[in-house]
Amino acid sequence: MRTAVLGASGLVGRKMLTLLEDCSWLSGDPVLLTSARSAGTEISFRGRNLTCREVSAEDFAGVDLALFSAGGGTSRQWAPIAAAAGCVVVDNSSAWRMDPLVPLVVPEINGQLAKSQPGIIANPNCSTIQIVMAVSPLDKVFGVKECHVTTLQAISGAGQAAVQEILQQTRDFPEDSNSAGFFPRPMAYNVLPAIGAKTEFGGYEEETKVLHEMRRIMDRKDDLHITCTATRVPVLDGHSAAIRVVCEKAITPQKALAVLEKVPGVIVTADPHDFHTAREIAGNNDVYVGRVRQDPGCERSLLMWVVADNLLKGAAWNAVQIAGVVAGEKRR
Ligand SMILES: NC(=O)c1ccc[n+]([C@@H]2O[C@H](COP(=O)([O-])OP(=O)(O)OC[C@H]3O[C@@H](n4cnc5c(N)ncnc54)[C@H](OP(=O)(O)O)[C@@H]3O)[C@@H](O)[C@H]2O)c1
Structure with a gap:
């Protein structure tokens, strides 16, 4: 073509x-x-x-x-x-x-x-992709009712001007790194819980995108309850997401891993203490799911850590x- x-x-x-x-x-x-x-x-x-x-x-x-x-x-x-x-x-x-x-x-x-x-x-959206890669397969088997996400998003997600800015701020730190430029607050050695324009209910645009896009891709309506806090972190490449799902059926880490390891493009880490980091997976096309563990006290709820290269799979x-x-x- x-x-x-x-x-x-x-x-x-x-x-x-x-x-x-x-x-x-x-x-x-x-x-x-x-x-x-x-x-x-x-x-x-x-x-x-x-x-x-x-x-x-x-x-x-x-x-x-x-x-x-x-x-x-x-x-x-x-x-x-x-x-x-x-x-x-x-x-x-x-x-x-x-x-x-x-x-x-x-x-x-x-x-x-x-x-x-x-x-x-x-x-x-880059965050949506890696989240649905992990959550949609679980939805098909266990029926996901709720999904609560905190993203930790890399600087490259905002384009090359943003990357240049944080490299400069990092070189200049602590002098001259306090002026806001591409980002609304200084980004070097910092975490900003605000990506995109403000939306209703105290939200930000990136969080709204994740909510609406997830429901659309998973062919679900507002019966799928989603909350998202999107943060920008001083990582160059690779978004991370801490995810909690609540399902209709009982779910265990073992059952979830058995589903996820069959999904093309998903790499699972079975040990609940083990995980991949953004720096380790940058440059790879896959989505990495680790720290898969039971939500203590809830047999229908699971926690996991999902990482992917925002410029590639994202x-x-x-x-x-x-x-x-x-x-x-x-x-x-
Ligand atoms: N970065 C990510 O992780 C990511 C993930 C998902 C989606 N996206 C989306 O992908 C798009 C690009 O992101 P990026 O990170 O690659 O940004 P970037 O590094 O800033 O690159 C932007 C590109 O768009 C071109 N461009 C800008 N305005 C243009 C115009 N008026 N006419 C023609 N070309 C124009 C630029 O050309 P010049 O060099 O001539 O300016 C450059 O090639 C954005 O819509 C972004 O939201 C990015």
Whole structure:
């Protein structure tokens, strides 16, 4: 399939290009699209340098598939134009995720929705993806009634400008690291329990995204009670999530592990004291589930620690997997 990447110079776009190097369904070189800022930038692909160009409507003519990773506003502007040109758009922004005509896809859970889909397919929020990878399989067997999550989200989840800012703040610490810049408060050596705009009930946008997107992917309504506190932590790559589920049926760590170890793309750690950390798993496509343990005193409730690379399974890998479904490729 002839493919374009919009946002090719960004953190996610560059990961997409690395993953596309191994895709047998790709035909020819991908078209690298950016804003005017990065037009002319060269990016290595399969050993040769390809040049980014400023996106225009003509770029989508003759392209079968477009991977978008350039922010919500850019996506709202260009996705309808690309789709009208006959492209299937896999969009990584939040622009289309709650549009009832646009499927919201995690291939291991609802990948069939990406088959024969013309137009736009939405990639979920990075935290949502790793949470549903662990919770949805448990829901199918034990019936999840409640899910309570605290996320610990990496700086790269906010893009390359955020990464540059924390590297600078860390170098300057303790001098000159107290000024708020990209983040609302200083981020170096700190934890911020606020991601995105304020929402009702004292919430923040990221928490609302997790709630609505989880229900949509799991095909559940408000009978699935979800709470989320989303925090930003000074980790470069890799989101972590502390999760508590309450089920309709009795659940034990052993039963949950037996379900989760069969899920493609999930790596479980059986010892309840053992876990993976963000730094250990950065650069991997899988979702890592550890510290799976009983909620003391409740036979229907379980606690776990779920970690994944936000730029890979949380973004680029999930999008390339969707592209593989679109291309009719067997899932790896
Ligand atoms: N980072 C993550 O972990 C993550 C996870 C899930 C979803 N996402 C979503 O993925 C998208 C990209 O994230 P990122 O972290 O890769 O951000 P990033 O590092 O800041 O990169 C943004 C990319 O978008 C391009 N872009 C920005 N405005 C544009 C415009 N008006 N026209 C054309 N291209 C434009 C930039 O091109 P220039 O170089 O020319 O500015 C750059 O290639 C965002 O929507 C984000 O919400 C990110």
